[in-house]
Structure formats: C-alpha cells, structure tokens
Amino acid sequence: MKKISTKIATFIVIGIIISACDAEKRIPNGKQRLTKNEILVNGKASKSEDITNQLYQKPNSTFLGYKLRLNLFNLATPNPDSVFQAKFINHPEKYEQMSKWLSAKQVDRLGQSFWYLGIDNFLKKTGEPPVIVDTVRSSKSISKIEYYYFNKGFFDVKASYKLDSISVKKAKIKYTITTGNPFFLDTLTTSIKTPALDSLYKTRVSSSVLKSGKQYNTKDFEDEKERITTHFRNQGVYNFQPNYVTFDLDTLNNNKKVNVNLIINDYSFQEKDSTKTEPFKIFKISDVNIYTDYSATNNSNVFADSTTYNNFNLYSHSKLKYKPKAIADAVFITKGGVFADFKTVLTTRYLNNLKIFNYPTILYKIDERDSTANSLIANVYLSPRKKYGLGTTFDVTHSNIQDVGIAGSISETIRNVFSGAETLELSARGNIGSSKDLANPESKFFNVSEYGMDLKLNIPRIWFPFATEKIIPKSMIPSTLVSTGLSNQKNIGLDKQNVTGVLAYNWNPKRNNTARFDIFNIQYVRNLNPENYFNVYESSFTELNNLAKTYNTNPDYVDVNTGDLIIEEGTSGFANDVKNGTIVVPDPDYSIISSIEERRIRLTENDFILSTSYSFSKTTKTDLEDNTFYQFRTKIESAGSLLSLVSNAANLPKNKNGNYDIFNLEYSEYVKTEFDYVKYWDLSKEKVIAVRSFFGIAIPYGNSNNIPFSRSYFAGGSNDNRAWEPYRLGPGSTGAVNDYNEANMKIALSAEFRFKILGSVKGAFFADAGNIWNVFDNITDTRATFDGFKDLKEIALGTGFGLRYDLDFFVVRFDLGFKTFNPANEMGKRWFYDYDFAHSVFNFGINYPF
Template identity: 25%
Template sequence: MKNVLIYLFFLVFITSCVGVKDYVPSEPKIDYISIKGTKVIPETEIRTNVYQVKYSYKRLFSSALYLFLENKRLKNDSLGRKNPAIHFFTNYNPRFSNELISDIKKNISNYYQQKGFLKSVIELKIDSLKKSKNLFGIQINIKEGQASVFSKKDSVLVNNPALHSLVDKYLKTESLIYANRNLDLSVLRQEKDALALYYKNQGYYYFSSNDIGIYLNDISDSSLNQVGLVYKIPNAKGIFINKLYDRIFRFTSPEFLIKKAENSYNFEPTDFSTTNALNKLIKLKEGDLYSNTKINQGLQNIYLTDQFKSVSIRFDTTKTVLSPHIELVESDKLNFTSEFGGSVFRGIPGPFLTNSLKIRRVFSHLDNIDFSARVGYEAQAGFINTSQTRNNFEVNLSTSYNYPNLFLPQKSLKFLGDFFAPQTQFGLGYDYINRPEYLRTNFKLFQNLYWRKSTNKYFQLSFINLNLINTSYPSTTIASDFQNYLVELKANGNNLYRSFNPSFVSSIYFNYNYRNFNTTNSLIRGYTMNLGLESGGTTLNFLPNNKIEFISNLFKYQQDIQFYRFLRLSFDYRKYILLGYHGNSQIAFKFLSGLAYAYGGENNYQLPYEKNFFIGGPSSLRAWKPRRLGPGSNISSGLMEQPGSILLESSIEYRFPLVKFFGNINGALFVDAGNVWNFAQSFYPSESVFQLNNFYNQIAVGTGLGLRWDFTYFLLRLDLATKVINPANAPNEKWVLPKTTFRDGENPIEFNIGIGYPF
C-alpha cells in the first residue's frame, strides 16, 4: 500500500510541475479523437480495425505529460530505443496533418462500405481550443444510414456456354449469398473461392478465383437498400488469368511412390497389392474428370490409415491429361504410449496408468492392431450411503484390428454409392471392477464399420456387439447390504438388480449423424441430427427357448444367464441460430427422443439397464440431479438412478457476451423440459407409465442462468438451475418456482459445473 501511495504522489507531482504544464511540442499533435453516432457497429470495432484511430482512447492524464516524457526519451536516446522506466506513458500522440484527417475519413468510410453501409456519411470537426499548445482534437460524427442487403437479383456475364450453365447451377444450389443477407464485401471473396472450387470439381484444373469478377449492381435499386451482383467470367480486371482456365482435364491412373521409414532418401513404386488397396481409398479412375474435392478426400482417406507420416500429390501436366503422382512416407511400425495420471475425490487420490501399443502393417500395408490397458485405483461414493467413500479397483483391456476399407459384399458397396474415410474394426475387450459391494466382469466382442458420404454425413454399422456380464459378491457385510438393497429396489419396480445378474447382451447397431459445421467453442450457425437404431438379441428369435445353449453351458453361474431381446430408437436434433448484426449472440435449441422396448418375456419384458433412458444433470435437465428425474410423476427418494423406456427432452438457451477477462465471459439464460416414462407393465406404478392423454401433465420444466468462460482452447461452464414445474408433486402443487431457495428445501437451486457447452 505504501508503494502505491508513493507512486500516486509521484504522478501528481510530475503532472503539476512547470516543465509539463508549459511544454509545447515542436510540431502539431493529436490531443484526442472522439467518435459519436455509432449504433450498429460498435465504436470499439472501429478503433480496432481503423489504424489511425486505434491508439486514440481517452487517457488518465493530459496529452502534455505523454508528449513531455516522449521528448525526454528522445533526448536521452536519439534513436528512440531506450526502454522507458514507466511503460504506462509509451502511447505516442500521432502528428496532426491534413493528410491524417483525409486518411481517417476515407478509411472509416471504407470500413462502413465493407460492412454494407453504402450510404454512410462521415463528418469530421477539428477542435482547436488548445492550438496555442500545438494540440488539436478530432471529433468524428458518423451517420450510419440503413445497411444494404443482397437482393439475389443477379446477372451473369459469361461467354462460354458450359461455364455459364455451371454458374447458374451454382447460384441455385451452392451459393453462400442468400436473399436479405446483410451486405458484407468480405463475403464476396468467400463467394469467389467457393465458385472457383465448384469449377475445379467439374474438371477445370487451372480455374482460380482470379478468373471471377463479382461486382455490385446498383442500377436495379438506386436506393442501395437491396443490391444485386454481377458475375463476370473471365474477370476483365483480372491480372493472373490463366489461358487454360476454361479447359477440362481428366485423370490418368495414379502412381504411388513410397518412402520406407528406415530409408529416408528414395521413393519406390508400391507393389501390386498395396497399389490396389490405395486405389480403393483414393478412388481415382482413368478418364474421370478432375475434382479438387475428390483429390482431397482421397488423400485424407490414405492419411487416416495412420500408416504414413506425410501424404502429398503432384501432377504431370505436360500432356492434355493429369497424371497423379502420390508420394507417401511410412510411419514407424511400432508405436507405444504410456500415460500416468490421477484424480482426487473427497481428498483421496486415485492414480491410474494407461498403456497402448500400435502395430502397423500386420497382414497388409494398410492395417494395424491396437492394444490398450488401463489400471486405476480410485475413490468413489458408496452405492447405498453416498456420504461414505469406497475404494474402487478397475482394469480395462482391449485389442482391435483396423483396416481402411469396408468388409461388405460388392453389391452392398454399390448400394452405398460414393463414400470416403471407410474403416472396418474387429475387437475384444475385458473389464474388471472390484468394489466393496461387488466384483464385476465383462467380456466384449465387437465389430464396427465406419464411413462418410461427405464431410457432413457420418455412418456407423455394427453387426457384432456381444457382452457377457457377471457379478459376484464377497462375503462381507457391505456386499450383503447391497444385495438386500437391490431386492428392495426390485420390489419398488426398479430393475437395477438385472444389471448385477449374469447377462448376455448382443445387438446390431446403426447410427447416422449429420453436422453442417465444425465443432468449436465459438458461437456458430447450423444444425446437427443424430439417428440411432439398435436391435438386441435378434438372432435369439431363431433359437430354441430364445437362448444360446453354448453360452449357458460354457459359463455356468449360480444363476441362469439372462438373454435380452429388445428394440431401441433414439433421435437427437440440435439447432443453432446467430443473433444480431455481428452474430455475437446465439439461440441454441435441442430436442431428444427415444423408445426402447423389450419384447423378451424371459426377462419379464425388461431392458438391460444400460439400454434404458435417463434424464437430469448438467447436460440434461439442469434443475434435477443426474439421472434422478422421473419416470413420469413417480416420487422417488432422489438417491437412485431412475431408468425409463420412453424419452422426451428439449432445451432452449440464449447465449450472449458479457465481458472480456482472460478470455470471453459469456452469459446464458435457459429453459429445460422433459421426462422419461415406462411402457405399461404390471410391475410398474401407474404414475410412471406413458399415457397419450396425460403425458404432457408429467413434463418437468426447469430454468436458470449461467456463465461460460471461454479460454479459446477450452470452455468452463457454471449453471444455476431451479425447478419450475415438478411432476412429482400433486396436480395443484406442481408450480414450484416461488419456492426456490439457496438452502435445503422443496426447491433448492442446483449448481452445475462442466467443460464445454451443455449442447
């Protein structure tokens, strides 16, 4: 505190000394620059993007002090290189001149023109009250006017009929510009690049954005409120137009050259089998039209095999065709990684060790085998008494064989059409969990097929997904209490006990995901959709007693092994809308639904526990604890997970900027709604069963606010949520918002902390 007072005294003293008060710079200087009239475009944005006004913010002390200290530094060091003792005073005042005035006006006007304000007016006034001290102020008044929008009433000027036809098709289906979008001249550069890529994908190898001219057409609307565009090819103002821009090129068969990891000098031609496998990935056939996107997808397919350190391509263009030469540098055959870490739960450390080994080129030049092992010794809450802490020992072992192609019949491959990034995976796994309450093992056998139809469409298909699960209990009081607890839950309609019975769960699974944006912490516009279909125990329908006797006899337990037959459907849709001229706010919407139906009477028509739906928690209904809501209006203690066979869930969230502090701190307001239900069965309470004429009365609603601290590389989230409608209450007592409290009560506020957005 003492040092602060001394520093403040020094500042007051130096500002009052005669040398500063009477100092007059040898040339005219800018005292200040003020900006007024900004409504749509913030003043901070203008100061950030227009250089001449960038450092003209208001200062704590007078300009005379800054100029005085600047002059003292220059006297001490004629080159101006001496480091100042006080960095606080190093922002120089620019020199006042007519040229500077002209540049400020022109550059602010240009910035507004770039942002679509074509009729903006920039007025400058000179404040010469301090002229005797060679200081001048500049007052900028901006009349923004109305922002222009694209009308989409465009003209096309192209002499080549083939190119003209492609432009027309592009403008109808692919254009980045849509009607009534705010005019922004930077979008025109993006439009030129997108149109050039469109031509490159149609065989025009030499075509580039320099061959395209896009100009504003101000003839159709003299008010400039709605502006059309003129597309011109070739661009009359283009400087680097290639004479072959309108020539179509076709591929010859590609040549693959490989550099061995142990030989870093020579590229060698690949053998026949490797060439054939690589051809299936890059999918370039002799006579095909040149396509820039197809080339990139093919190279990505090869790189995703994880066999090569680098993948590059060059073309021989000496002929009228393109001859691709693809150069590959092999990765090491063996790759071993090890990770040691830990977690802390209630002050008790939980270390873990993860090792993985990858062996490349096992049976062919493109396959690999992964081995992984994880051992952890972690603390967790007790299963019954959550206030107690138990030690948990866990081992996870897995191995998988991966090949960059789809092992499917040829007819099936033709049915799929064009696709890329294919992968077939076969694997085995073993999980072991040792808790004071139980010992649990799970043997897994799985197979997966992955592929994409485009950069936005992802597919997964699994024909084999087998799990053999068993639980045993040590001879301890804790284990005995846990078994009694499962019996009590069973009597209350909770099927958790089935998860601890010997079980064989098999299923066929299909998943489709569409996403038209890249995942990021930044606010975006777009949507994503996910559809999952699963059929469990399908083959059991064709076997006696709906069981696999071989499995039953091979793994004999104290209880008969449970075999499950079920169908499961899940749907996930999310929409993101940007708000405001700058798109710095967002409305995010989520809708989830699901059905899971067990048709196997041998298990009393119940699902494997993991195939149920759950609701509540930081990424679900945030006013309820994780997995504790429902089913229906069923009243529970809140200490146990609440499974359901039917899911309806939705959230809407408004996200907006607040302040900048070591990153962006954003706010959020949200409303969550939904519930889970069961199908009508004799062992389920009626209040937990889905009824078409009553389910809407059992929809839970929560609301709240939150903070998102965006550090660019990750986002920290805090949400405070409270119940609005609690379906567990009596019909006339469901509205509980007025009963919100920060302490224990009927409706306490739930605190949720997470990483990343909730959806």
C-alpha cells in the same frame, strides 16, 4: 479486537473499490474518455453489430453494466518501480534494516516480485486501459463505414461524425449515415473466349450467385468467382484460377441499375521473356504414380520394388509392404479420367484416414510425352508412420458416478498389421475414483475403481463376404471395426465384470455426416457382489426393514443386536416368505415388497445383450471456433430378436419364468431409439445461445419385461438437469424414492446463454427441463409411469448460472442449479418451493454440457 480488524479491512476494501471506480483517474489532462458511440442510419438509431464493427474505436467493455476491466486496470499502480524505490532505495535505513533479514541481493529482487510488480502487471494485463477519443480514428471509421455500405450497393452513401463533450474528461461520438437508395443488378451477360469454358459455364448457369433484380453486393461477385473456379477445376481445367474471372459493371444509366458483363479471357502464361495466351484446355490424367515410402532423404534413391495394379503404379525404395489393392482403393484419381480438384481432396482425406501415413502430398505435372500438352501425371507421395506406436494417457475426470477420478491407459498400436493398411490397437486401462454417494463402509476416499483390456482392429473397407461398393461406395470412406474388451469395475458396491464384443461398419455419406451400423454388439455383465445390494440401495432396505418389523414372524431373519433384517439371509428370506404365502401381508404392502424384490433381482442378475444398431449424425460445424451450427444424432437399436428367432425356430425349451436362456442366462430383448438435436446461435461479442433437445425410449418385449440397468436412462447431473444430482430426478413424480433412479423413457430440454466475463473466464445462465418415466414395462406405480400427454406436466425445470474457464484444449465448468419446478412436491409447492441455496446443486464438469 477481531471485530475491529474485520471492520478496518472492510473499509479498506470499500475504499479501494471506490477509488478504482473513478473511471477517469487515468485520463491525461486535455484528453477525454470515449463513453458511447451513437449511430444514426437514415435518421434512425442503429445498434447493428455489422456497423459497429466498422468503428476503429469502441467504449470500454462492461459486465452487467459495470466497467469491470477498466476498473481493474485503474487499480494498478502506473509506475510500480517508483514505489519500491521510494520505500527502499530512497530510504537507506529501511534498506539496511531489511538487509539484516534478507541478503542485499534478495532485497533488490523484491522490486521484481509479485507484490511490487507482478500484481500490477496482472491487473494491467487482465484489465483494459481507458479508451481515449482519437479523431483520426473517427475519420478512418467514416471511410470504413462508407466502404461497407458501398459494398452493399449503396453507391451514394454519405457519413459524418460529431464529437459531443459530456464533461472535461468524457465524450461521446455521434455518427450520422445517409445511405441513399441501393443499386440492383439488371442485365447479365458473359464474354468467355475459350469455347470449352463457355460450354462448361452454361451447364451450371442456373447456379449463379448473380441474379437479375438482386441488390448489388460485392461479396456475391467474389462468391461467383469461387463457384466458377470450383466448377471449372472439377471439370479438368487444371490451370484455371479465380483471378481469370473479371466483371465489367455499367451504372451510367443513372437508374439505380447495374449491368454486369462477366469476362473470362484465355489462359495467360510466361514463356521466356514474353507473355503468351492460348485457350484453356481440359486435362486428363495419363498416369497415377504412388510412392509408398517417400521421404526427403530417399527422394533421389533408386526404387527397389514396384508394381502396377488397376492402372496405378506403386513404387517403394524397399520391398513393397502394402497390398496394392489397399492403397489403390484409397486413390480416386484415375488414369484416363479428367482432372478434378474434388478427387484430390477425397484422396487426401481417405489416405489420411488410414492412419498409417503422415499427411499425404499430391502433385501434378504436365506429361511431356503428350504433344498436345493436355495430359497430367499425378504423383502421390506417402510417408509411412512408424509401424509400432506406444501411447499413454492420463486424465483427471468427473462423471455422474465419480466426483473425481484419475484415469490412465497404455496402448500399443501396430499399423499395417496384415499388409492391407489395417490398424491393430492393444490397450490396458485403469481408473480410480471417489464418490460420496456410494456404499463405502470403510470410508475410503478412492472407493471406485476399474481396470480392463481392449483389442481393436480397424479395417479401411467394409469387411463382408460380398461386394458392397454399390451400397457404400469407397467415396464414403468406409471402415470396419472389430473390437473386444474385458473390464472389472468396483463402483456402486455391487461390482461388475464386463465382456464386450463389436463388429461395426462406419462411413461418411456426406462431408459432415457419419453413419455406423453395428452388425452385432455383445455385452455380458456379471455382478460380482450381488449380496451387497441392500448395503448399496439403502432406501429399499429401509422400506423392506420397516415392513418386516410389522409382519416378520421368523426370528432367524433378524439381527438380535439391532432388530433389523440380516443382509442377505434375512432380506431374501423375508421377501421369499411373503411371495410364497408363508408370511401373509395385505395387498398394498405385498405389492411394495414384490416391487422391491423384483428391482433387486433386476439390478443384481447377470445380463447378456446381443444387439444390432444403426446410428446417424450430421453437423454443420466447420471448426472449433464456429458458434453458428446445428448437430443432429439418432440411433435405433434392437436386442435379442435374433436369439429369439433362433430359439423359436429350434423349438428350445423355456425356463421356469417362461423365457429362453442362453448359457443358463435370460438374454435381454428390447428395441430402443434416441434423437438428439443441438443448435448454436452466435450473437457476436462472444455471446452464444445454445439449445439441446433429447428424446429416448427403450421398449422391452418377448424375452424381457424390463430394460437392463446399463441400457436405461437416468436424469440429473452436470450434463443433464443441473438442479438435481445424478439419478435423483424421477421417475415421474415419485421424488426419487430409490437410491439410483432409472427408467426406460427420457425427455430432456436445455438452453444456455453464454457470455464473456473477463479474459478466459466465461459465464452462463441456463434452464434445464425434463424427466424420466417407465413405459411398456413391469413397473405399475402410476407416479413413475407415462400414461399419456397429461404426464408431461411432470417435466421438471431447473435454472441457474455458471462459470467456465477456457484452457483452449478443454473448458473447466462450474454450475449452480436451482429447482424451479419440482414435480415430486405436492400441488401448490411445485413452483419455486425449493428455490434456495439450501436445495441448490453444485456441478463440476469438463467442457460444455452440450
């Protein structure tokens, strides 16, 4: 019976799909569905996106050649109300029978339910109605095409269309375009009435968008208007607007040449009932007034406090709450200076970046005290935010450690804490999560947790004993960050305490560039549960335990019930006996045991890191919708060098390992650098290609022969090579022999093709390549080390596909990765050997991987 029901259900689903696949089922009689737009430009077929975008009608969209949205629309019932009426309203006996189970009111409401109405509305909204051929729109498309080519310099363009019937209810439209030869710019002249503007124009004439010999393009003329306007307004011409720039074009010679005369007339203004003109003036700033507590309600009140600082006039309706220097430093409009738009923009950015005011307003007015009427008063209106602000956050997270996590925080922000526009933030945070990969003897779902407290002080200038204006001018919007934090983690079974401290400078060298210089970044990591190491790193325990069964001679190290080494007494006792010669083992196995013990010590010892670093990033991205941009990030970090310098100078004693201690702890010493590059290409129609390349290396020296776990690299995971789980790729060709595999050099390359599937659902095909290796440290396993370019053959390749759901404020991502090239396999089994669903990796992520 169960098999018969399954077959019936299958046939029903197939029948629904077949009926929906009749793409013409909703086409009215006498109408035709548009199946294709064929475009011929000068006799050649064209698929140019620019030309296609000129058409008012386009065929129904497809997904992998299938008209998915059209068929979804066809699944919907055209008039779902009639179905309900036919079933109940027109059959009183059924209505009465249903009313015995439900009330009459509830039966009436069934017609508005999801089953009768909602599902059809959903299919109509998600789907796409058939595109019906409309010749009126085709004629409008012809006009738009001709206008498009005319603006590109093809003044003799001709276009037409022809309707080709494929069947009774299907047709295609053939557009034929003959462009003719384009026109080119020839002689360029100017007629600028105001002498001052003529002089200003000549200082930047080489930057003109219009060049003799360049093909005519209407957009170039608009760009030239904007260029001239920007230049003039940044040089004091306050009244200038783009509409003052006009062009006289001469094409009468009939030689496909355009003579251009750029015209700028005098300033035109209305005075009473007449229009007057006069030469443009270059305005200077006569006063800068800063209103520090402006609001619509107190606008007319008398000011209770005011002061003048460096020619800035500061006013307040109550006692002035800010140090004048802190506010004046944020204003780039200066008394006696020439009016400039860029100074207004820079001032707005700086004041907004202080985070103690709402978005500022800057207005100019003519100074009536100046008889020549070429002076401006700049009024800066500041509306303070509340001094105290309480903030809370709640997040559901996913990371390379946590399969799922719940995080929350509460913070108190104190603005203008020292009257110098500083911002102090005190916060407490907590997180609980679940990870199936962690040591979890009690089988608790929430086996990961963290809680901590942070203090951050942001100072809107470089906090330094000496002046830094010449090195980092205030136009770069510099700031100083002082922070400290304490956290307690229960993560991979070892559990940690972290104490951090940072003094960092931030600034923007250019509009889309950011720089950060960490004077010092202190991190102290204390392992709270080091004796749990072999419960967490089970593969290391298994390897050590197997060797102990062969060589161990001390029965006190073994659990009599299981025959395994006792953790911690047996594992450490056996390893120490091997290292000091009490238990003699052959050299190969001695090396393995020593390596296991060295790794245990490295991952369980407490770390002290004192580093200095410089980071720089640049992006060309303009907004969230920009899909044609690149982003570059680099960082160089040096740790421990200052401590070694002091230790050497002070001739401090070294410990038994030959290294220096601080607070009875060996500090880390290394140099680390990273390069990260991301590039996007917008292919239109919501198709995007994105690539990423990453290289990072950390080299230990001096006081260290390895890199701390917190500063090392791993491979795999939802934001890395998605065909491997986190920490399960590499190093090199080792095959991830440890439970958590990391190294000090990493190469990562990724490419992704993103496309729209249906509404907010997007798809992607991706390829991820990369690996990690050990280099210049104490790892000697040749499979894990990078010894030259020949080891690049160990770069792993993962490919796959994924789905994304765009929620506007973030993207939920699901990816399925397949091991395409696995360097851990033996030769002959590396390509596509594990390329199946059994060895695939499912990844869940928030937002795009890069």
